[in-house]
Amino acid sequence: MSLKSLGAKVFAKQIQRKIKQWSSNPEDTQMKVFQQIIAKGKYTSFGKNHNFPRIKTYREFADNVPIRDYEELKPYVERMLAGEESVLWPGRPLYYAKTSGTTSGVKYIPITKDSMPTHIEAARNAILCYIAETGNASFVDGKMIFLQGSPEMQDKKGVKLGRLSGIVAHYVPAYLQKNRLPSWETNCIEDWETKVDAIIEETRNENMTVISGIPSWVQMYFERLQKKTGKKVGELFPNFDLFIYGGVNFEPYRAKFENLIGRKVDSIELFPASEGFFAFQDNQDEKGMLLQLNSGIFYEFVKADEFFDADSARLTIGEVQIGVNYVMIVSTTAGLWAYNIGDTIQFTSLMPYRVVVSGRIKHYISAFGEHVIAKEVEEAMQQAILETGTRISEFTVAPQINPEGDELPYHEWFVEFEKEPQDMEQFISILDKAMQKQNSYYFDLIEGKILQPLKIRKVPQEKFQHYMKSEGKLGGQNKLPRLSNDRKIADKLQKLIKTD
Template structure:
């Protein structure tokens, strides 16, 4: 017999689905309301006064007065907020800063306000409720649920708490889920990832786990340790485990591996959360893409990725997007981000309702494990490694190796040396140290033994030229990407590697 909680979840899910369907069926009107509210609420802030919000009555006015910005461009305002000043980007002060790894100059402090915080929590809750409404499956609410996340221990800066987003959200788990939620607070506060996963295994191995949630690379490590301890597939250990919730990286490279570790297929829900906002979640099991959250205090704009680096690229709203086009997504939010470029590119898979997939980053990157390594970081690492040495490099690119024949995954550096290092181990160590110093996510993955240190594959002389020629891109304006998030280039270079 289902519990009262499971029984009550179905009518609640039906109510939430009705509310979501209402705004999803009126997308343009919903976004216009969000837009007008944002302008009205922020017109007396420093940012609002600087950009004449009191004169803005339309989206065209907004485009004319508010330029596209990334974090670095917004930093002068954010720094004033961090110092404790009020009414800078949004009314009052934020209640949190989500601290993230900066791409150019140190940590980023993303404000979270009392208006924006509930949207993070509601979207995660609604994703599960929409699943219940669609499938009728609510049995899992009686089992234990695990959310593999960052430590909920928060620091404080000028009276404002700060931490990783997942650690902040951990403080908002609804009371009706508290008894079912794992791991314990004590275990969740463990900073060392390997120690933490071992503790989670000990706490959960004899429990009735029904929902498991987290970034696939972290969850894979958890699964492997469970199997090592029990000698059984995860689906045998947790007979009622039937829902995997994930976000942050593409699940597809992991899907076959996961099904093997679990021993059967389980349903999954994809989420699109970020420190800047909870943008979308998978609302249908049989549809590609995630439902864009149009009623969550976020106003969206889009620029075609291919036009993004032009002087005056065209900015549009959801009303004018096309299916299958790669767009840079801009957001304006109740946290005080304005025409803000989060760096992601998306494609629309549906317009009734509006669903998206995350297609990548506007710049080349590696984030196969959630590390967000960018071109600037690998170039800086190489620069530091060859400094004051006779080493010279003709060309290089970096790709993730997700499923190596043995050992942990790693980043594979394909390098065509003109002059090779005399001490390759020291050279690798310099590269590795520089990357870890620049990128806290990468550091965490190495420390947590999710990744092992990078591996160098030497490419034959003129190997990169041969590769570019083979794909019809030799010469001209064509460049080899410094890094990529898949193995396409790596596979093209495999036959051009020097044998050991």
């Protein structure tokens, strides 16, 4: 055992004990965070506009600070972009994380001197919790790859601007610098396909032990690696034993990953975003990720099915329940106040508080009142995959409201198969029954002959990649929406399919 791996084990146990201290006192931990951010927020323009100097309790905060999304917070951000200080948080941000919004176009999320360390510590602690639990620290001696955006920065009135993954690249600890791949030059390549090819050349002969990134883009790297070398990823990298991912549910990709690798590897799920690093998987045997209650983020939750009601209740951590779909609202040391990040979550445990990401509040299907969410389609797909031995590369779902002829409407699943089911009708039946079991509204619509069972449209290989490229969203942190309430994605995919 190397000194580095031994040191990692000792440090991991220390961090694990600290995490248990705050996670076993969730409400007190959150109240301390609340008091700390209010104390600083009262010196800002936002705080003065929302009576922060007089706020003593959470309820007073909720009465004075309405829930906002980026579009509603944008006037404050624009003042910051123009160079004004102490608008949302004292002083000026360290960075703006540039990200694409579904309704707001480009978003500029502030990252401050107070919030930046929480991103780094949470990522570090995810790995340390894995080491403390499993005792496996040998991977720290090998090479690690993080598929991410370019670390190059622009300037906005003296504040650096870049993608979150590129910003984080500047904070890789010194003791990991020699282990990190790809090179700085390769990481700066903007074209994703060119970048992946360069990464392959840099990594194919290295002792890769950790690989990290959004599953769909790591999958692309694995596929091209296998095509280039003629070997399974696990054969090429015999010491590769840890996959770290975030952004999307890994389960629909798991079977294909295991086929590409040639064996199973451990994995750690993360829940990072430009607005904050919210959760990470702290236990290999537990479903869900540990919510970061001690990271400068104060959480509120609103039931998703009540979110658009005028009198929807705002709940704190002590008021949530397991299995309910909540919109997650955050107030942070970056100056986001009662901010709707757009994600929906469900709690899988309340001691400690663990969550799964169930979807996006704006990404759902409810063309007929069924309100299907991402978690439901992902779990249905996973069940069909497991029961039929199928492997998929990607999928998305959309409603077909106006089918041809006298057909009933239906949900159309666009699926790129890596290994098709032997019996497609059986696969569809399993998928549809799993959807009916999870969603009572969908069940009623099928039973009432309002909808017919779902249909699958097979998508040829790489057509999803072609779609993302046509949208300027190939690679990096971009993710394909799992489902949509309209036909925008579906119609573009259909055109790509017809040109095949």
